[in-house]
Amino acid sequence: MTGSPESIIALAGVTKAYAPGQRHAVRGLTLAVAPGEFVAIIGGSGSGKTTLLKCINGLVGVDSGVVRVDGRPVDEVAGHVLRRSIGYVFQGVGLFPHLRVADNIGVTPQLLGWPSAEIATRVAELLTLVDLPPEFARRLPAGLSGGQRQRVGLARALAARPRIMLMDEPFGALDPVTRDALGRDYRRLHTRMGLTTVMVTHDILEAVLLADRIVVMRDGVIVADATPRVLLAQHDDPEVARLMDMPRQQALRVRAIVEGAALDG
Amino acid sequence: MDERWAAAWRLLPSYLGAHVLLAAAALALGLVISLPLAVVAVRSPAWRWPILGVASLIQTIPSLALLALFYPLLLAVSAVTEQLWQWRISALGFLPSLFALTLYSVLPIVRNTVTAVLGIDRDVIEAADGVGMTTTQRWWRVELPLAAPMIMAGVRTAAVWVIGAATLSTPVGQTSLGNYIFSGLQVEDWVSVLFGCAAAAGLALVVDQALALLESGGHRRSAARIGVGGGGLLLGVLVAAWVRPSTSSQGEVYVIGAKSFSEQYILSTLIADRLRERGVLVSAREGLGSSIAFRAVAEGDIDAYVDYSGTIWANVMQRTDAPPHDQLMQEMTAWLREHHGVELLGELGFENAYALAMRRDRAERLGIRTIADLARVASGLRIGGDYEFFVRPEWAALRAVYGLEFAGEQQFQSTFMYKAVADGDVDVISAFSSDGRIAALDLVVLGDPSQAIPRYDAILLVSGRRREDALLRAALMPLVHAISIELMREANLRVDRDQDKQSPAAAATWLAEQLEARSIVAQDP
Numbered sequence: 132m133t134g135s136p137e138s139i140i141a142l143a144g145v146t147k148a149y150a151p152g153q154r155h156a157v158r159g160l161t162l163a164v165a166p167g168e169f170v171a172i173i174g175g176s177g178s179g180k181t182t183l184l185k186c187i188n189g190l191v192g193v194d195s196g197v198v199r200v201d202g203r204p205v206d207e208v209a210g211h212v213l214r215r216s217i218g219y220v221f222q223g224v225g226l227f228p229h230l231r232v233a234d235n236i237g238v239t240p241q242l243l244g245w246p247s248a249e250i251a252t253r254v255a256e257l258l259t260l261v262d263l264p265p266e267f268a269r270r271l272p273a274g275l276s277g278g279q280r281q282r283v284g285l286a287r288a289l290a291a292r293p294r295i296m297l298m299d300e301p302f303g304a305l306d307p308v309t310r311d312a313l314g315r316d317y318r319r320l321h322t323r324m325g326l327t328t329v330m331v332t333h334d335i336l337e338a339v340l341l342a343d344r345i346v347v348m349r350d351g352v353i354v355a356d357a358t359p360r361v362l363l364a365q366h367d368d369p370e371v372a373r374l375m376d377m378p379r380q381q382a383l384r385v386r387a388i389v390e391g392a393a394l395d396g
Numbered sequence: 397m398d399e400r401w402a403a404a405w406r407l408l409p410s411y412l413g414a415h416v417l418l419a420a421a422a423l424a425l426g427l428v429i430s431l432p433l434a435v436v437a438v439r440s441p442a443w444r445w446p447i448l449g450v451a452s453l454i455q456t457i458p459s460l461a462l463l464a465l466f467y468p469l470l471l472a473v474s475a476v477t478e479q480l481w482q483w484r485i486s487a488l489g490f491l492p493s494l495f496a497l498t499l500y501s502v503l504p505i506v507r508n509t510v511t512a513v514l515g516i517d518r519d520v521i522e523a524a525d526g527v528g529m530t531t532t533q534r535w536w537r538v539e540l541p542l543a544a545p546m547i548m549a550g551v552r553t554a555a556v557w558v559i560g561a562a563t564l565s566t567p568v569g570q571t572s573l574g575n576y577i578f579s580g581l582q583v584e585d586w587v588s589v590l591f592g593c594a595a596a597a598g599l600a601l602v603v604d605q606a607l608a609l610l611e612s613g614g615h616r617r618s619a620a621r622i623g624v625g626g627g628g629l630l631l632g633v634l635v636a637a638w639v640r641p642s643t644s645s646q647g648e649v650y651v652i653g654a655k656s657f658s659e660q661y662i663l664s665t666l667i668a669d670r671l672r673e674r675g676v677l678v679s680a681r682e683g684l685g686s687s688i689a690f691r692a693v694a695e696g697d698i699d700a701y702v703d704y705s706g707t708i709w710a711n712v713m714q715r716t717d718a719p720p721h722d723q724l725m726q727e728m729t730a731w732l733r734e735h736h737g738v739e740l741l742g743e744l745g746f747e748n749a750y751a752l753a754m755r756r757d758r759a760e761r762l763g764i765r766t767i768a769d770l771a772r773v774a775s776g777l778r779i780g781g782d783y784e785f786f787v788r789p790e791w792a793a794l795r796a797v798y799g800l801e802f803a804g805e806q807q808f809q810s811t812f813m814y815k816a817v818a819d820g821d822v823d824v825i826s827a828f829s830s831d832g833r834i835a836a837l838d839l840v841v842l843g844d845p846s847q848a849i850p851r852y853d854a855i856l857l858v859s860g861r862r863r864e865d866a867l868l869r870a871a872l873m874p875l876v877h878a879i880s881i882e883l884m885r886e887a888n889l890r891v892d893r894d895q896d897k898q899s900p901a902a903a904a905t906w907l908a909e910q911l912e913a914r915s916i917v918a919q920d921p
Contacts, residue, residue: 188526190522190525190526211525211528211529211530211533212528213528214525214526214527214528215527216528219523219527221519221523221526223518223519223522224523225517225519225520225522225523225524225526226523227520227523227524227538228517228520228542229542238527238529238537239527242527242528242529242533284523287527288526
């Protein structure tokens with residue numbers, strides 16, 4: 132049963148094919164997310180995880196089934212209105228190259244008609260929040276590193292105080308150190324601000340380390356949905372079991388190295 | 397040479413002013429049309445190829461033809477608006493030129509805009525949607541600013557094209573820098589042709605640089621560059637608008653038309669000078685196509701011009717019979733008044749007929765004196781005609797009456813036609829009987845024993861709305877029966893000869909002096 136009153140996001144029987152007669156990107160998808168949850172969606176390429184995410188903020192319209200946000204079917208709300216209330220971060224970031232950092236961050240509040248003084252205060256607050264120096268406000272995106280860009284992208288998504296954050300491989304293009312730092316920073320923000328986050332990733336370790344709950348997709352359907360702890364322990368589906376075994380095996384090997392055991396022992 | 401330079405410089409403010417206003421208006425209208433079209437083409441793949449295809453197709457129409465096509469089109473529109481709202485639009489001059497040039501400017505702007513918008517990084521578009529922009533907000537806040545440099549590049553291309561093509565608006569009656577080129581070409585005044593080309597090229601370069609400054613200003617956020625570039629363009633248009641009214645919109649303006657050959661330039665200048673002596677403003681519509689000139693006087697777009705009886709009889713009235721001269725004039729006068737409200741004021745006194753002419757030595761060697769003689773040997777000869785000759789009824793009549801069949805037919809701009817016969821490239825040409833070059837090049841005009849070619853008496857035509865205009869009549873009536881064929885040939889030769897060449901204005905002054913000296917035409921009362 133989905134769409135229970137306490138779900139902030141609920142998908143019921145959602146099906147989508149990008150062209151008539153083509154293979155379905157998602158098939159009969161049903162998923163409920165409670166407020167404050169951090170859900171990671173993992174799966175190989177073509178498994179339908181990005182489509183699932185875009186169905187939630189209406190960037191992709193569904194063929195059948197219902198998507199509810201805050202209990203309301205999304206097709207009853209104009210797409211742009213819906214998206215102003217949902218933070219969206221993706222691997223490509225997509226900063227507006229002709230706008231300064233401050234205007235990039237403040238774009239949704241501006242669309243919502245906030246007074247400019249309030250936007251300026253909010254931009255300063257967000258720069259601190261994502262750990263960027265205040266003078267960055269005046270820079271153009273071209274002058275930023277990859278990690279800095281994604282921090283600006285994150286600040287832009289948070290600007291209008293959304294309750295929901297949708298993230299599509301948000302840290303996928305970053306070097307491992309930056310990626311780990313940003314991931315942990317974001318997880319703290321998620322908890323501190325009481326956000327509900329749905330994050331698509333193909334990195335199982337990232338999912339295990341950040342999420343409260345992991346949803347595994349394959350060929351447009353959900354094949355596993357549980358807490359990392361449960362999934363790490365065991366799963367009936369052999370592919371999911373092998374997938375979940377990988378970070379554990381890696382952790383064991385790392386510990387063995389740290390404890391000085393022979394590498395090939 | 398000095399006199400021609402001075403004449404060219406004197407005309408520069410009005411020609412350049414008109415050219416700038418026309419090009420600026422066409423470009424502005426082009427932008428207004430192109431951007432929405434580009435938006436449709438960007439948003440709808442189904443419309444994209446039709447829009448780009450039609451814009452490309454327009455580009456393949458020769459600009460001269462595109463300009464000419466708008467004249468009949470606007471005449472038709474004018475007929476409709478007059479029916480519905482008693483409101484007549486002028487089908488000559490500014491409007492057809494504006495519309496044709498506007499169409500011309502569409503392709504580079506639309507194509508660059510579409511390419512630029514479709515080329516924007518997909519991530520940026522996804523982000524614009526992701527933050528909650530509507531399609532309209534995305535266009536104004538993201539797509540347009542990011543596409544701006546390439547759109548500006550399209551505008552620069554369009555500007556250069558429009559400024560160049562605007563020189564071709566002269567034949568539909570719009571004053572432009574093309575007046576230098578067309579009149580110069582007709583009267584073989586290469587100074588004038590070069591002057592016109594240089595002025596148009598210079599204008600295109602300056603505008604292109606100003607737009608480049610505007611473009612780089614927008615890119616670098618430099619207010620100085622935007623100010624200099626944009627301010628310069630604006631100033632140019634304002635100066636052009638300020639210079640131009642002196643010739644067009646103050647008080648009563650008499651519009652005198654001229655077709656595109658020396659005699660017409662001389663006579664229209666003569667008429668214009670006589671009107672100016674009476675203290676009125678005169679503007680000229682020179683270089684008009686032969687049929688456009690008559691339509692223009694019928695529509696009241698021009699007030700007066702000189703045409704030829706044979707042209708009206710055969711081409712306008714579609715008559716093929718050949719009544720005696722007096723009867724023909726009577727019928728024509730009545731017909732023109734009844735069908736077009738046009739007044740035939742009278743004959744000037746000379747004839748400018750089509751005539752077949754050959755070099756004297758060649759004609760003598762072949763024993764040719766008349767067209768009948770020519771017909772016997774024509775199958776071994778080549779004939780050169782001006783652009784219209786071979787489609788005119790006279791040519792059909794000549795062939796029918798004499799059984800003329802040549803080895804080859806070639807079309808020339810009339811200046812080059814005379815050169816061709818003089819150099820022996822062709823054996824026979826369709827000369828004009830009043831052309832001074834017949835005598836100068838020692839050509840003989842072949843006799844027409846069967847009278848296949850109708851008479852081409854020069855006649856003064858006045859538009860319906862000026863029919864009762866006393867001032868115009870006072871200026872024109874003394875010219876009736878006043879200009880002999882010898883005088884006209886001499887005046888034409890002054891313009892057409894290679895040595896000691898004069899401008900049509902100087903030849904008109906000379907002609908006026910001759911008329912005065914012979915006391916045929918009285919000076920101002």
